[in-house]
Amino acid sequence: MEIPKSELYSVLQEFNPWWSGQPLADLPEWERSAVKQVWNWATATDSRRALLLSGARQVGKTTVFRQTIRKLLASGRPPTHILYATFDHPLLKLAGLQQTLQAWEELFPPVSSEPTRMLFLDEIQYVQDWQTWVKHQVDFHPSSRVAMTGSADPLRQGTVESGVGRWETLPLPTLSFAEYLRLRRIDIPELPMVRSLRQLFEWHDAEFALTAAAARPLMAHFHEYLLRGGFPEPALAHDLARCQRLLREDIVDKVLKRDMTAFYGVRRILEVEKIFLYLCYHDGGILDIPTLTQQLEGVNRQTALNFLDLFESTHLIYRLKPYGYGKEVLRGRDKIYLADAALPGAVLLLGRKLLEQPERLGAAVETAFFKHVFIRYYSQSPRFAYWQDRKNRGLEVDLIAEAGERLVPFEVKYDDGEITPKRLRGLRLFMEERGVGEGYVITQRWDDFKVLDVTSARRGDTSSASIGRIMAIPAPLACYWLSV
Structure with a gap:
């Protein structure tokens, strides 16, 4: 479904306040151990694999992503090189992955000499054929890194072979006692x-x-x-x-x-x-x-x-x-x-x-x-x-x-x-x-x-x-x- 560009821009800017220099609101200072693991993935230079943060609903996957983004921004990563999108939002769910990425690139066109662009995609299971898209992204777009969350096991919706060598899975359980x-x-x-x-x-x-x-x-x-x-x-x-x-x-x-x-x-x-x-x-x-x-x-x-x-x-x-x-x-x-x-x-x-x-x-x-x-x-x-x-x-x-x-x-x-x-x-x-x-x-x-x-x-x-x-x-x- 074709979504008016103005509405898509508005939603993306709301989810990505750092594009306009705004801080991430309502984000706790305390971090789960998974934030360090996602940070290590985001800053690694020896692998291009995507990351799938997998866990039950309401376990804190979105917070882990947003805290990682906060660390990336503090480290000097250009704000416009970081995209966060959640596909359980009605408009993004209708727009789909391709329209969402096109809107981002129209707002901030990529330049080949720029640092790696980071994509944090929440609730990826709502995107049709997302496994194929991730496979192509990892194989043919080395200038970007993709992290995803999922509340449902993706391998039951597509072939296991799609993920082999393309993404690594990080389970996020409920809080430990500590x-x-x-x-x-x-x-x-x-x-x-x-x-x-x-x-x-x-x-x-x-x-x-x-x-x-x-x-x-x-x-x-x-x-x-x-x-x-x-x-x-x-x-x-x-x-x-x-x-x-x-x-x-x-x-x-x-x-x-x-x-x-x-x-x-x-x-x-x-x-x-x-x-x-x-x-x-x-x-x-x-x-x-x-x-x-x-x-x-x-x-x-x-x-x-x-x-x-x-x-x-x-x-x-x-x-x-x-x-x-x-x-x-x-x-x-x-x-x-x-x-x-x-x-x-x-x-x-x-x-x-x-x-x-x-x-x-x-x-x-x-x-x-x-x-x-x-x-x-x-x-x-x-x-x-x-x-x-x-x-x-x-x-x-x-x-x-x-x-x-x-x-x-x-x-x-x-x-x-x-x-x-x-x-x-x-x-x-x-x-x-x-x-x-x-x-x-x-x-x-x-x-x-x-x-x-x-x-x-x-x-x-x-x-x-x-x-x-x-x-x-x-x-x-x-x-x-x-x-x-």
Whole structure:
């Protein structure tokens, strides 16, 4: 559709106030760690690849872009060489990408001797055939760099081959625990800097005791984090009721009722809501599709599988396969984590009652911890899985990160029970069978913060020889250290 040039110019100038020397308004000084990553991409000289910043709705992708633009302007980048456009704006959505870029170039014609021009394109999924355009841009226009955001997985709308070598993907999850503390301006205790949780295996008893004493105030803030979640605007709401209402209305409802329809043509919204509600009840659990279809009237196996794909595509869930290879993975059931630990409580209207329900609180902690591990290990292209003993389904390991040749097993035991070797039999058995010397258990009790030497978990094995070590870490500390 042809849009009057005057209207297009007006919208672009509103989105790009720096063209006329105006500052970026209402932009916080505090920056997420993703801003540094986007800045590194924008200033790199050894790659021409585009960047796709991918994450759920309202997670802060636009703010990350605008803060990066602020840094570029402060570094001396010519203001007219930077374009920001969001394609969920009605007029830009009608105009399309080509008309939008033509308007920019008519306002500020490019000159071959000028520095690289930067394009920040928000909600790129609204642009038809955008993958092909990015491919051509990267291949044939070296004088410009393209960064994009998307709230829906682009590879479900086009060929995977289009993106190979043309763009890199940077996932933007909800706020980490450390980011949440900074956003809400909460005083953080003086804690030792821990770059890797492996460092803790070298600590002495006194270091564990002193750190636990200093970190205890984090527990109340961690529980509040589980209730409020990591979406920036709801997290800043004055009261919890409003926070959780925003989570339901702005995050869940808009994705389920608008994005599913707009991007994937879904018409059976009631079935979508049923399945998502079921996932909220079973967050952090192993999903059995036959059980789901029996309990949800009118939902068959294929429908359930299709909607799970769409939930993953719109960044509402993560899915883990069982650890192993070949048939044991292909035939195995998925483990489901929601995108943020606060979503189930908000959807199920639990409020602060979540903290009084040990099983749901444990699931929320496991979901939050998985998100932190996912982000910490993402740059190493890991494989995430869970493990169950095939002979005894009662023995399992909640989370395994496989990065290269290294296996890192994690178990979450968030309750007031003492962490004993007997309670960790699944983790011990996995370590013994796979030859893994170090594992981790995420706890609630500060008294459990220590290293445990563990022996064989095989039945009948009475040997007292150590097979490895398990680090027990209180959940607030583990999530904090993984996010700084």
